[in-house]
Amino acid sequence: MTVAPAPSAATQSLASLAKADGVRFLLATFTTLTGKPCAKLVPVEAADALEGDGVGFAGYAAGAMGQLPRDPDVVAVPDLRSYTPLTFLRPGLGLVHCDPYVEGRPYAYGPRVILRTLAERAAAEGTALVSGAELEYFLLRKDGATGELVTADRLDDAAQPCYDARGLTRMYEHLTAVSDAMVELGWGPYASDHEDGNGQFEQNFHHADVLTTADRVVTLRYIVQVLAEQRGMTATFMPKPFTDRTGNGLHLHLSLWDGERALFPRELIEDPYGMGLSPTAYAFTAGLLAHAPAMHALIAPTVNSYKRSGATTTASGATWAPREATWGGNDRTHLIRVPDAHRVELRGGDGSASSYLASAAALGAGLDGVRRNLDPGAPGATSGPALPRTLLDAVHALEEDAVMRGVLDAVDQEAGVSAYYARLKREEFYSWHNTVTSWEVDRYLTAV
Numbered sequence: 417m418t419v420a421p422a423p424s425a426a427t428q429s430l431a432s433l434a435k436a437d438g439v440r441f442l443l444a445t446f447t448t449l450t451g452k453p454c455a456k457l458v459p460v461e462a463a464d465a466l467e468g469d470g471v472g473f474a475g476y477a478a479g480a481m482g483q484l485p486r487d488p489d490v491v492a493v494p495d496l497r498s499y500t501p502l503t504f505l506r507p508g509l510g511l512v513h514c515d516p517y518v519e520g521r522p523y524a525y526g527p528r529v530i531l532r533t534l535a536e537r538a539a540a541e542g543t544a545l546v547s548g549a550e551l552e553y554f555l556l557r558k559d560g561a562t563g564e565l566v567t568a569d570r571l572d573d574a575a576q577p578c579y580d581a582r583g584l585t586r587m588y589e590h591l592t593a594v595s596d597a598m599v600e601l602g603w604g605p606y607a608s609d610h611e612d613g614n615g616q617f618e619q620n621f622h623h624a625d626v627l628t629t630a631d632r633v634v635t636l637r638y639i640v641q642v643l644a645e646q647r648g649m650t651a652t653f654m655p656k657p658f659t660d661r662t663g664n665g666l667h668l669h670l671s672l673w674d675g676e677r678a679l680f681p682r683e684l685i686e687d688p689y690g691m692g693l694s695p696t697a698y699a700f701t702a703g704l705l706a707h708a709p710a711m712h713a714l715i716a717p718t719v720n721s722y723k724r725s726g727a728t729t730t731a732s733g734a735t736w737a738p739r740e741a742t743w744g745g746n747d748r749t750h751l752i753r754v755p756d757a758h759r760v761e762l763r764g765g766d767g768s769a770s771s772y773l774a775s776a777a778a779l780g781a782g783l784d785g786v787r788r789n790l791d792p793g794a795p796g797a798t799s800g801p802a803l804p805r806t807l808l809d810a811v812h813a814l815e816e817d818a819v820m821r822g823v824l825d826a827v828d829q830e831a832g833v834s835a836y837y838a839r840l841k842r843e844e845f846y847s848w849h850n851t852v853t854s855w856e857v858d859r860y861l862t863a864v
Contacts (some may be wrong), residue, residue, distance in 0.1 A: 430496055430512065431463035437501040440508035444471050445634070446492045446516050447527050449480040449837055450717070451770035453634055455511075456492070467494060470517060475525075481516070482525035482836050490526075491517045498631045504597050505642050513631045524831035527772035528630070533826045534779050535627055543679070543786075545779050548623035548669035548759075549633050552767060553640060554615045554657055555587065556650045565657070567615035568649040576732050578612045587617065593643050594619055594636075603632060612732050613661035623669060626775050633666070633771035653767030655716070656723035660731045663724030664767035666715070668778055671759040672696060672786075681757040689795055691745060692757030701743055701752050701760055702792035703785020704778065705800050708741040708751060708764065710817030712803060713810040713841060714777040714824075715765035719848040722806050724766055738763050741800035743792055750796075751803070764803070773824075780823035808845045811838050 434442060443455040444466055454473065458466050475483035475490035483490070492514035502509045516526035523529055538545060555568040567573070572583050584591065591608045598605035604622030611618050621636070623629065637653060644651035656663040672679040680697040689698065704711070716725060727735040736748060743752035743760075753761040765774045784790075793799060804810035814820050815838050824834035 429464065430467040430494060430499065431460055433499050434460045434463055434510050437510065438503055438508060439501050439510035442466065443511040444492050444494060444514050445511055446514045447634060447770060447772065448478055449525060449527060451768065452479050453638060454478045480840055482833065488519055490523060493517050500601060500635055504600060505639065511635060522827060524827035524833050527770050530824065530826050531630055531772040531776040532627055534776050534823065538779065538783060542674050544673045545626040546623055546671050546673055547626045547629045547775060549629055549771065550618055550620060550665065550667040551633065551636060552611050552616060552618045552664040553651050553653045554613065554664065555590065555617065555644060556615060556652060557648065565650065569615060572614045577610055577614050578732065580610045583610045590643060590647055591617065591619065594640055597639050611662065612734065612736060613658065616662065626779060630771040630775045655718065655721045655766035655768050662730050662732060662736055663727065665737065665763065666765040666767055666769050666774060668762045668765060668774065669759045670762060670778055670782065672700060678758060680759060691754050693754065696786055697760065698792055699785045699790050700782040702790030703782045704752055704762060705741050705743060705792055706785060706790060707781035707817055707820055709801050709804055709810065709813035710820035711777045711781050712764060713814040715769050715774040716810065717841065718768040719807050719845055721766050721768055725803065726805055739803060740798055741803055742796060742798055744795040776823050777820060780819055784819045806845065807841055811841050814838055
């Protein structure tokens with residue numbers, strides 16, 4: 417396993433890069449703390465100004481950015497390494513990921529800024545996190561008669577549709593268009609498959625440094641959704657859109673490197689758990705386990721997330737979502753799976769997670785384990801901390817975990833990002849709790 421190189425630092429201007437690809441307009445993009453992608457469409461004629469000064473946004477209007485209407489602009493400053501031509505979606509379209517700044521300083525509430533800050537600190541210690549991401553999503557349509565969302569492929573109704581060759585073939589045009597896009601972008605896609613739920617798919621691409629992968633997750637979600645819309649479908653990454661189907665995960669494959677040297681494989685030393693891992697890898701795993709409850713506020717950040725992780729059954733017979741903070745070998749029931757000696761897979765994240773915050777949480781938790789030389793305990797043991805059963809439980813765990821609070825407060829300890837995020841998610845839970853659902857009407861309408 418070799419590290420996929422990060423995009424080389426641009427030696428050309430943003431304008432010259434865009435013009436060389438026939439790009440006429442650039443989506444200058446950043447995300448909010450809830451993962452919402454925000455952008456302005458900038459003509460290539462203004463690319464020099466975008467590169468030099470950034471482009472301004474009213475942060476409060478964008479969403480969860482820690483601002484009030486009176487606050488100064490959030491200025492999106494492009495990172496040229498993330499420049500991505502999207503001419504296969506629209507002729508002349510490109511995208512560049514941006515770091516939010518406020519009054520000339522990196523903004524503490526910017527998820528990309530948080531991840532970049534943590535990655536730079538790790539690099540200063542001689543460590544780099546390499547990650548790969550698995551994105552699961554459903555392809556749906558609205559039923560013309562009822563208006564309900566239904567599986568886009570009406571023939572996709574098998575009891576166990578996972579890996580079904582016919583279901584893949586019926587969605588050939590969409591899946592190959594997404595794969596072709598990743599080939600064109602140089603991401604190294606290597607598989608598309610039908611997942612466990614009817615209408616559910618997953619498409620994979622090669623690993624890279626953690627910031628590059630997080631950028632690509634944002635970009636790929638956008639590509640998948642636009643291509644689906646062009647075919648009259650809705651692509652959703654919602655964790656659990658159907659009660660009786662498997663939910664959408666965002667699994668992260670993680671490994672630490674020191675330059676070109678992989679730090680996870682065992683090197684001629686005793687292996688206490690027989691996984692082929694180094695002490696560093698075991699300690700990293702232990703950090704993920706120790707902080708798993710609080711980490712869920714970032715990797716499973718919605719009310720709906722806990723319908724996925726708390727599911728007891730699905731039509732296919734398995735949920736594929738971990739319910740306990742356990743680890744083990746090539747076993748997909750664990751929170752931390754060890755497919756081989758080169759990586760560990762964090763399986764608790766879901767499709768609603770910000771790729772930046774989920775990656776930052778994994779980096780912060782894992783490195784805490786390394787710094788404290790934690791022991792994960794025996795594989796398969798259930799003595800670890802219990803995972804949250806609701807978003808409110810996850811928020812409580814976050815508030816009690818100094819390391820995870822420190823992840824959110826990485827850019828500026830005084831900015832109050834962790835407190836703001838906890839309050840935001842607590843109010844999300846209460847908003848849902850205050851809504852009367854059909855389940856309650858069915859259960860209580862004539863109960864007494």
